[in-house]
Amino acid sequence: MPSFPNNPRILKAKLISYETFSGIANSIQLVAFSKLKKLKKKINSRFISLRFVKTFLKNYYNSNIDTTEKYCLIIFFTADKSCCGSINNPIISCTIDMLTTLKSSGSIVSIIPIGKKGYNLLRKKYRREMTNQIVDLDLDMNYWVLSYILLEQIFKIKYTNCYLFFAQFINNYFQEIVFVKFPSFNSFFSSIISDGRSSNLILDIFLDKNLEDKTFLIDFYSFFVSLILLDSFEESEYSQLGAKVKTMELAIQNVNETIILLRTRYNKSRQAIITNEIIEILNASVAILE
Numbered sequence: 644m645p646s647f648p649n650n651p652r653i654l655k656a657k658l659i660s661y662e663t664f665s666g667i668a669n670s671i672q673l674v675a676f677s678k679l680k681k682l683k684k685k686i687n688s689r690f691i692s693l694r695f696v697k698t699f700l701k702n703y704y705n706s707n708i709d710t711t712e713k714y715c716l717i718i719f720f721t722a723d724k725s726c727c728g729s730i731n732n733p734i735i736s737c738t739i740d741m742l743t744t745l746k747s748s749g750s751i752v753s754i755i756p757i758g759k760k761g762y763n764l765l766r767k768k769y770r771r772e773m774t775n776q777i778v779d780l781d782l783d784m785n786y787w788v789l790s791y792i793l794l795e796q797i798f799k800i801k802y803t804n805c806y807l808f809f810a811q812f813i814n815n816y817f818q819e820i821v822f823v824k825f826p827s828f829n830s831f832f833s834s835i836i837s838d839g840r841s842s843n844l845i846l847d848i849f850l851d852k853n854l855e856d857k858t859f860l861i862d863f864y865s866f867f868v869s870l871i872l873l874d875s876f877e878e879s880e881y882s883q884l885g886a887k888v889k890t891m892e893l894a895i896q897n898v899n900e901t902i903i904l905l906r907t908r909y910n911k912s913r914q915a916i917i918t919n920e921i922i923e924i925l926n927a928s929v930a931i932l933e
Contacts, residue, residue: 651916654909661905665898672891675884683881696867707824708741709804710748716802716827717741717754718793720809720879721761726890727883730810731760733820738808741822742769753800755793757879774800786880790872794865802827809875810882818882825871828864832857 719738721731738754738761745752752772756762759778766773775796777789797805807823 651909651912654905654912658902658905658909661898661902665895665902668891668895668898672888672895675887675891679881679884679888696870708744708806710744710750712803713750714802715745715750715752716797716800716805717745717752718797718805718807718875719754719756719761720807720875721756721758721764722810722879722883722886723758723760724883724887726887729889730818730820730882730886734808734810735761735764737820737822738765741806741808742772753802755796757793757876786873786876789876790869793872794869797868798828803830807871807875809879810886811878812881812885814885818885823871823875825868828861831864832860 753774754772756776762776810818811821
């Protein structure tokens with residue numbers, strides 16, 4: 644708890660500034676709650692499509708790191724907004740760990756940072772690995788558009804598997820750092836024509852009827868990758884809002900404790916001055932009567 648002087652004027656000025664800050668923090672928290680509701684509706688509206696994509700990935704690819712692959716792509720999402728250090732730090736740490744693991748095994752790694760924070764932190768050490776970046780997330784751009792732009796960049800990069808790092812919203816007090824693995828189109832095509840692929844009746848019927856139509860397979864691949872990217876963008880935004888709500892709640896709690904302390908100190912200091920003035924008046928009155 645900070646220390647304050649006993650001057651009532653200074654205490655009153657501090658009290659007003661802390662009360663103003665408390666009001667601003669409450670406003671930020673309410674706006675974040677409002678955005679969370681809207682974003683939750685968007686994410687829930689794609690539940691069926693995402694479930695299909697996740698089922699597909701579960702049957703054809705697991706989330707383990709394959710250190711035997713020669714070409715890898717890493718995409719990681721960092722938050723440029725304030726109050727998001729709890730998200731950025733573990734994502735950067737996980738990305739560096741994976742980069743170190745893959746490079747030590749001889750893999751050629753390409754990375755695409757999403758957000759200025761990640762780009763600025765890794766650009767000096769991993770400039771050669773950075774093939775593209777999306778850093779202007781402050782612009783009012785639709786995530787569908789960003790997903791399409793990112794998908795076009797991915798198609799230009801040579802890789803076997805891509806790893807996505809982003810923060811997934813669990814609740815207002817917890818955001819989990821997850822990574823999703825998906826194949827390049829060539830790896831995807833090789834896996835679906837392989838005899839040793841994992842069996843799933845619905846997916847097998849759906850894909851086997853269209854194996855000869857490569858245009859369909861490209862469109863199907865583009866659809867599920869763009870949906871994964873869109874989900875990553877929105878989950879990252881979702882987590883940033885959750886982190887902001889949590890930070891503002893802690894800030895409000897701390898500032899309210901400080902306001903109580905300030906108000907108590909201000910009242911005591913003011914009362915002490917009033918008491919001294921009354922005593923001086925009484926002393927003067929007694930002196931005049933004598």
